[in-house]
Amino acid sequence: MRTSDSEPSSEGKPLEKAKNEFVAEREGNYASNLEYVLENWIDWTPERVRTLEDVSALTMRNYASHLKQRAHADDGISDTSARTYYNYVSALLTRSVEVGDLAENPAEKREAKKPLPSGTTNSAEQQFWSPEQRRAIMNYVDERARDAIDEDATDAFEEVRDRALIAVLAYSGVRGAEVLADSRDNRRNGLRWHSVDLENGVITVLGKNQKREPTPLPEQAVAPLRRLERLLDPPSGEWPVFPSRHPPSLYDRIEGAGRESPDGDPWEYVLENGIEPPSMSTSGARTLLKRLSDEADVPELDADEYLTLHGARRGVGETLYRERGAVEAQRTLRHADPKTTSEMYSHIEASEQAEDNTAVFDDEWAI
Incomplete structure (x- = not known):
């Protein structure tokens, strides 16, 4: 050498x-x-x-x-x-x-x-959805979906889909690319209904390790998904859980199915003819989160900030780490190495140590 x-x-x-x-x-x-x-x-x-x-x-x-x-x-x-x-x-x-x-x-x-x-990096400086932020955006998308259903249940798809997506992100700890399409990896084409077990509260995703992994789905996410399934009524388990209504993508699917482009709404045409729609992409979800963060008036965000996909995952881990400890956070986030979880939430450990140390010296001098 x-x-x-x-x-x-x-x-x-x-x-x-x-x-x-x-x-x-x-x-x-x-x-x-x-x-x-x-x-x-x-x-x-x-x-x-x-x-x-x-x-x-x-x-x-x-x-x-x-x-x-x-x-x-x-x-x-x-x-x-x-x-x-x-x-x-x-x-x-x-x-x-x-x-x-x-x-x-x-x-x-x-x-x-x-x-x-x-x-x-300071783990405390990385974005995570706080309980207040989760509550704000979930309250908004829930009310939005309920209003759309009351007005016209057959035309409430986007609002119901968005509520289910936000609930899955906010409470399951999945990575965005595990449930949405990623243009950089053709294996990541979005979560499919055959990978969703609502009875047992489990979804199976393609993990970061390129292996299929079962992931717990709390009831906070199960109920919105169940309502979406009833509304969408997918003809096949191969259908994406979070379909995209992006017109150019729908026209591509229609053409790929050997059909001529319809004069009317391509989404309605896809549903009526059982043509599998594309899944919402990670970039599409980021655009959605930007809009919803603004509309929901989510607290603790600067003017140019919005709730991010990975911030949702960190928020789940943050709450579990505080309430149930490192082991539960590691299991839910599916970190192969406990050190990853520990480093991600090191600011929590430091804060708790500060409180413990304060108590130790309390008898000597208190402000």
């Missing part, structure tokens, strides 16, 4: 080939993100660095410095993203060692990693 970038190596596997082999072993969003970051890294490397053998500790130190500069730019990436990008490249080099293409991983050298930003 060379220790400088002064001369290119005439031997070794090309970086592009190593990248393609590594990405091919992965699946889903992780593979897409991995490919994106590694391609950018290869584009960044100097002309003389074209094979695995050309990558030195100095190469990686310079890359770490490059990431640090990006993190400190006004419109740059976060410290955490900088470390994630570095770790993706390091993972490629680790795999290269495992298959015998490299003798060692230069990215793991202490001098190579030294310029990286710390990547530490």
Whole structure:
């Protein structure tokens, strides 16, 4: 292994080939993100660095410095993203060692990693839906759905769907991409009715680990889903639980079914002809949350803020962590490593320790 970038190596596997082999072993969003970051890294490397053998500790130190500069730019990436990008490249080099293409991983050298930003984040600063925020948006979507049903039950689909979606996000702890369509991963095409067991309060989702996982569904989410199922009356378990009424997407489905575009409402045409509609996407849900956050006058949000998909998940974990402890939060959020849960809610532990320590010294001096 060379220790400088002064001369290119005439031997070794090309970086592009190593990248393609590594990405091919992965699946889903992780593979897409991995490919994106590694391609950018290869584009960044100097002309003389074209094979695995050309990558030195100095190469990686310079890359770490490059990431640090990006993190400190006004419109740059976060410290955490900088470390994630570095770790993706390091993972490629680790795999290269495992298959015998490299003798060692230069990215793991202490001098190579030294310029990286710390990547530490304050868990208390990350958005989570507080109980007050959950209550505000749920009260709003519930009242909105009830009013729509009272006015015309047959035309209340969007309001009933939105109430069910918000309830699932607010109380189950699922990731948005586990119940909505994600354009970056064709395996994530939205939750389907065959994966919903309302009697037992369970939905089965494709987890972050790319495996099917059962997830508890509290009654706060079961009741809105049951009302949505009755209204939608899906002809097949393959239908999405949260369909999209986006006209261009509906016309694509109609055309894909070999039908001519209707003159009237494409949504009504899809329902009448049993054509499976598309699922709402994560981007569509973010747009919906922006609008609902504003309409519901959700408290504790700045003027340009809105309730986020992942904030819902963190909010579930936050409440469970406080009320039932770390184990219950970990089980519901399906964290493989308890350390992930502990780090996510470290601010709670610190706050509780502060209260305990205050009590210990209370007899000495009290303000």
